[in-house]
Structure formats: structure tokens, C-alpha cells
Amino acid sequence: MTSATAPLLKLSGVSKSFGPVTAVAPLDLDVAAGDFCAILGPSGCGKSTLLRMIAGFIEPSAGKIAIAGQDVTRLGPEKRPTNMVFQSYGLFPHLTVAENVAFGLALQKRPRAEIAERTQEALRLVRLETFGERSIDRLSGGQQQRVALARALIMRPKVLLLDEPLAALDLKLRHQMQEELRRIHQEIGGTFIFVTHDQSEAFALANLVAVMNEGKVEQIGSPDRIYLHPATLFVADFVGETTILAGERRKGRVRLKAGLEFDSKGADGPVRVVVRPERVEVRFGGIPAVVTDAVFFGSSLKVSLKLPSGEMLILRSSDANAGEHFRPGANVNVGWDAKDQQVIDAP
Amino acid sequence: MIWRVILGLFLLFMLGPIALVVVFSFGANALIGFPMGGFTLDWYGKLVADTGFHSAFWTSLSAAFSTAILATLTGMLAAIGLMKVTPGATRAVLAALALPVLLPPLVVAIAIVVLFVRGLGLGLGLPVVVLGHILVAQPFVILIVMARLARFDQATVDAARDLGATRLAAFRLVTLPQIASALVGAALVSAAISLDDFIIASFTIGGGNTISTFVWGKMRTTLDPSINAIATILLVLTVGLSALALKVSKYKGQV
Numbered sequence: 001m002t003s004a005t006a007p008l009l010k011l012s013g014v015s016k017s018f019g020p021v022t023a024v025a026p027l028d029l030d031v032a033a034g035d036f037c038a039i040l041g042p043s044g045c046g047k048s049t050l051l052r053m054i055a056g057f058i059e060p061s062a063g064k065i066a067i068a069g070q071d072v073t074r075l076g077p078e079k080r081p082t083n084m085v086f087q088s089y090g091l092f093p094h095l096t097v098a099e100n101v102a103f104g105l106a107l108q109k110r111p112r113a114e115i116a117e118r119t120q121e122a123l124r125l126v127r128l129e130t131f132g133e134r135s136i137d138r139l140s141g142g143q144q145q146r147v148a149l150a151r152a153l154i155m156r157p158k159v160l161l162l163d164e165p166l167a168a169l170d171l172k173l174r175h176q177m178q179e180e181l182r183r184i185h186q187e188i189g190g191t192f193i194f195v196t197h198d199q200s201e202a203f204a205l206a207n208l209v210a211v212m213n214e215g216k217v218e219q220i221g222s223p224d225r226i227y228l229h230p231a232t233l234f235v236a237d238f239v240g241e242t243t244i245l246a247g248e249r250r251k252g253r254v255r256l257k258a259g260l261e262f263d264s265k266g267a268d269g270p271v272r273v274v275v276r277p278e279r280v281e282v283r284f285g286g287i288p289a290v291v292t293d294a295v296f297f298g299s300s301l302k303v304s305l306k307l308p309s310g311e312m313l314i315l316r317s318s319d320a321n322a323g324e325h326f327r328p329g330a331n332v333n334v335g336w337d338a339k340d341q342q343v344i345d346a347p
Numbered sequence: 348m349i350w351r352v353i354l355g356l357f358l359l360f361m362l363g364p365i366a367l368v369v370v371f372s373f374g375a376n377a378l379i380g381f382p383m384g385g386f387t388l389d390w391y392g393k394l395v396a397d398t399g400f401h402s403a404f405w406t407s408l409s410a411a412f413s414t415a416i417l418a419t420l421t422g423m424l425a426a427i428g429l430m431k432v433t434p435g436a437t438r439a440v441l442a443a444l445a446l447p448v449l450l451p452p453l454v455v456a457i458a459i460v461v462l463f464v465r466g467l468g469l470g471l472g473l474p475v476v477v478l479g480h481i482l483v484a485q486p487f488v489i490l491i492v493m494a495r496l497a498r499f500d501q502a503t504v505d506a507a508r509d510l511g512a513t514r515l516a517a518f519r520l521v522t523l524p525q526i527a528s529a530l531v532g533a534a535l536v537s538a539a540i541s542l543d544d545f546i547i548a549s550f551t552i553g554g555g556n557t558i559s560t561f562v563w564g565k566m567r568t569t570l571d572p573s574i575n576a577i578a579t580i581l582l583v584l585t586v587g588l589s590a591l592a593l594k595v596s597k598y599k600g601q602v
Contacts, residue, residue, distance in 0.1 A: 055509060056509075057505060076508065077508045077509045078509070082509075083510065084505075084509045086505065086506060087502075089502070090502030090503045090506035091503070091506075092506070092507075092521055093503070093525065094524040094525055103507070103510050104510035104511050107511045107516065107520075151506070151510070155510060
């Protein structure tokens with residue numbers, strides 16, 4: 001079944017229930033070789049359960065997991081071509097850094113020279129080449145993270161899994177490690193899947209994002225697709241700053257409470273229109289609005305506007321001099337291009 | 348000042364008798380009492396020459412050794428199992444397993460004789476003594492191992508499995524090294540408990556002797572300081588084992 005176009009990792013109808021509780025609803029996910037995939041969602045949405053099913057720690061209740069065309073659904077973690085970086089790292093405290101990294105190869109009883117060479121290579125990849133003889137408890141959080149990464153990468157996994165890899169690090173270190181992860185991904189050209197609740201992290205690293213909520217995958221797509229064309233209200237709200245306006249569709253035409261009208265195919269009924277703040281601009285003949293607040297962020301200006309419907313609209317301008325147009329209380333007309341809005345049927 | 352005096356009297360009351368036992372074991376007079384009549388190791392020498400003591404000593408050591416191994420092995424498995432069930436179930440099982448510790452030793456001893464000797468037809472002797480000692484020592488092993496497992500990072504086992512280890516290999520290479528010190532500590536505590544016991548041993552040893560039943564027998568016939576020498580040996584063994592256990596397992600008393 002392997003062909004050049006087949007995805008490296010293929011989940012078909014995979015789901016998991018714990019008794020009456022559905023942790024992960026049936027989902028499909030295709031990850032191609034070389035992808036850097038983020039599973040994004042709030043805590044408790046089932047994203048870690050999904051990752052542990054891919055790793056083999058949790059057996060799915062239904063569905064099939066295939067890696068490189070091989071069905072691995074019933075295989076334990078030790079028999080899968082995946083390796084994982086755990087949230088708490090799970091480093092072996094009784095072994096040195098080098099022994100931690102070499103653990104997997106030593107289990108395979110590889111020749112000693114090969115183990116030494118590949119350990120050094122893995123440590124060099126995470127820039128810890130001089131730390132081999134250290135004990136684990138004498139490493140900082142960021143260094144422990146790197147050891148965990150090296151210990152997984154030395155196995156040359158078909159798919160590297162990372163469970164909230166950066167959650168335990170402080171902000172500065174987190175940005176540093178993001179850069180490191182990007183560099184390593186480019187350097188070895190592997191396939192990475194990571195779980196995160198931080199959308200900026202997902203966007204910074206991934207080329208494929210799956211947004212999860214309450215055990216369901218809401219949307220799978222590229223970061224820009226998810227950002228600009230959220231498939232559901234949850235995605236629109238969870239991912240980035242956004243304005244959601246209420247309206248109604250009648251015979252292929254949507255009328256917003258705020259006053260705007262445009263054509264939109266779909267069933268009659270209530271709809272929501274999602275607009276990203278940086279796509280909103282001042283324009284003649286736009287919706288009349290009143291500025292309620294304007295906050296200067298250095299690189300941009302965030303303006304809160306009150307629409308005739310009483311709804312709030314957020315506008316973000318990168319024009320440093322825009323401040324004078326947006327004094328609180330000022331009247332402005334605002335609008336956006338139809339291609340920058342996303343119409344979603346309201347539930 | 349007054350508190351120091353009270354503390355001093357209290358310590359004298361608590362430790363005085365034990366200190367006297369040790370002191371008299373080195374006294375030259377055959378009658379236990381002051382004056383002691385000079386320092387001597389004769390009483391220890393007398394023990395070395397006493398074949399009855401020899402066999403009691405080796406019986407006690409083999410009972411302690413077997414108890415340590417078996418109680419630690421079974422207690423470790425129980426502790427690992429208990430970590431996987433709900434806290435409520437853990438409490439219930441622990442309460443049941445701790446009963447032999449809480450019940451009067453006499454009752455436990457009679458129960459052991461009733462079950463193992465009368466019921467199952469095992470002959471009196473060392474194996475039944477060891478079974479009885481396991482019953483008392485095992486709850487301590489479970490508590491010590493569980494205390495260690497509570498601080499144990501399950502992700503290390505997951506990581507080992509992820510890197511290709513079978514369940515057994517992960518246990519051997521990752522779990523065991525991390526809990527080894529707790530296991531050694533638990534084994535030493537078990538050995539100390541076994542050496543300590545008199546009641547269970549006296550009910551179940553049958554024809555032979557452990558150190559404590561040997562002393563009991565000797566007390567009824569003679570009253571020379573060789574008994575003090577035995578008591579001192581026992582004291583050094585049990586206190587030494589317990590102190591070593593605390594040091595090795597770094598057990599701080601938490602569960």
C-alpha cells in the first residue's frame with residue numbers, strides 16, 4: 001500500500017472512550033513525511049490522549065493507525081517507529097546524560113563504537129556535546145529538555161512526538177527552544193508532531209495544525225488557513241484575536257445586525273461572521289462606528305469600536321500615526337474585503 | 348534547666364535498663380549486680396563455645412535472611428499493584444495487611460499455628476517461623492516501597508518502553524535501579540523485625556531455638572551475664588540493621 005503520495009502517518013476513524021467518557025471522538029488525520037504538525041487545543045481537549053495513542057501507550061477504542069503503510073494500531077510503544085519527548089521529560093535519574101541518550105541503542109545491543117558515535121552526534125545536534133558525563137539532576141530545565149530530545153532523536157524515529165515540549169520552560173527559554181526545534185527539524189528533515197495549548201507556538205513551528213476541542217477535531221489545515229478561514233466558531237475564538245458578528249442568511253443573502261449585507265451560499269438561518277482585526281480598515285461608505293478605546297502596542301495599535309448593533313469590533317493597525325484618527329469618541333467608517341471574512345453557520 | 352533535668356531522668360528511665368544490660372555483659376562477676384568486678388569478655392567467649400547458642404544464632408540469621416528476601420519481594424509486588432488502584436482500595440487493602448502488626452502478637456502466633464500447622468499440616472520449624480515473620484514484616488515493606496513509588500516519575504518507565512524496552516526490561520533497567528535503595532532498606536527492616544520477634548518464634552519453632560527462644564530457655568535455668576551478652580548482640584544487630592535501613596532508604600516516615 002505504500003506509494004510516494006501516501007501519508008507517513010494515517011489515522012482513520014481513531015477514537016478513545018474511557019467508560020462512558022469520550023476522550024477522543026472518531027477522527028482522521030494524515031501527516032506527510034517532513035511535516036511539522038501541531039495538535040492545538042485547550043487543556044483537557046483530548047490532544048495528549050491522541051498523542052499517546054499514536055505513540056502506543058493508549059490503545060484506541062476504534063479506528064486504525066498506520067505509519068509508513070504499516071498498521072501499528074495494536075502494537076506497543078516499543079514496537080513502533082515513533083519516539084516521544086515527554087512533558088516531564090522522563091529522564092532516567094540514575095544514568096548520566098550520555099547513558100540516557102544511548103539507552104535505546106544499548107537496548108538494541110548495537111556495537112559500542114556505533115553507540116558512542118551516534119550519542120555524540122545526537123548531543124551535538126542539541127548542543128550538549130560537552131555534557132555527556134553529567135548527571136541529570138545537575139542540568140537546567142532547558143538542558144533536560146534537550147537531553148530528552150536527543151534521547152528520542154538518536155532512534156531516528158519515523159515520527160517524533162512531543163507532548164507540550166516547551167510548557168515547563170520560562171518565556172525566554174521557550175522562544176529559544178522554538179528556534180532550536182525549527183533548526184533541528186530542518187537539519188534532520190524528520191516528521192514531528194507536537195501537542196500544545198499555545199496557538200502562537202503552534203503557528204511558529206507547524207506547517208500543519210489540527211485544532212481540537214472537547215475530544216473533537218474542529219479543523220485541520222495550514223496555519224494561515226486556520227487563522228484566516230476558521231471552520232468553526234471555536235477555532236475562530238481560540239486561535240488569535242477575532243471579532244465575531246451575528247447575522248442571518250435568507251435566500252443566499254446574509255444581513256448582519258451591524259448593517260452589512262452580502263451574498264453567501266448556504267442554508268437559511270442564523271450565521272456568524274468572523275473577521276480578523278488586522279483585516280479591518282477605515283473606508284468610505286463602511287459601517288459607522290464609534291471608537292471606545294485605543295491601545296498602542298509599539299508595533300501596532302489596537303482599536304475597539306462600537307457598531308450600531310451594539311457589537312464590538314476590533315481593528316488592528318500597523319500605521320504608527322493612526323492614533324490621531326482613533327481618539328475615543330471619534331466616529332469612523334470601517335469595512336473589510338469579503339475575501340477576509342469567514343461566514344459560519346451558527347449552531 | 349528544670350526541663351533538662353526532667354529530660355535526663357526520662358532518658359535514664361527509658362534507656363537505663365538497656366544500658367545496664369550492655370554494661371553487665373562485660374562484668375567479671377557471675378552474679379548480676381554491683382560491684383561488677385572488672386571488665387571481661389568471658390561471657391562472649393562462653394557463648395562462642397556454646398553449641399546451643401550456635402544453632403540458635405544460625406536459625407535466627409536464616410529466619411531473618413529468608414524473611415528479608417521474601418517479605419521484600421512480595422511487599423514490592425504488592426506496593427506496585429497498590430499504586431495502580433484507587434486510593435480508597437489502597438487504604439482498605441493496607442488496613443487489612445497491617446492487621447498482623449496491630450493485633451496482639453500472641454493472637455497472631457496462635458493464628459499462625461492454627462492455620463499453617465493444624466490446618467495445612469506444616470510441621471513446626473523454621474519455614475513456619477519465616478511465614479509468621481513475613482506476615483508482620485510485609486506491611487512495613489509495602490509502606491516503604493509505596494513511599495518511594497509516590498515520588499517516582501512514571502514517565503521514566505514510559506520513556507524506556509518508547510525507546511524499545513519490553514515491560515520486563517523497563518522494570519529491570521529503569522524502575523528497579525530507582526527503587527533499589529528503598530528495597531534494601533525494607534529488607535533490612537524486615538530482617539530486624541524477624542530478629543526481634545520472640546512470641547511467634549516460640550510458638551512455631553518447635554524443637555529448635557532462635558536467639559530469643561534460646562535466651563528464654565536460658566533465663567529459666569541460669570542467670571549469668573551470658574544472657575546479657577546475647578541481649579547485647581541482639582541489640583547491636585537490630586538497632587544496627589534499622590539504622591542502616593533508615594540511612595539506605597532515606598525513609599523520612601511519610602507514606
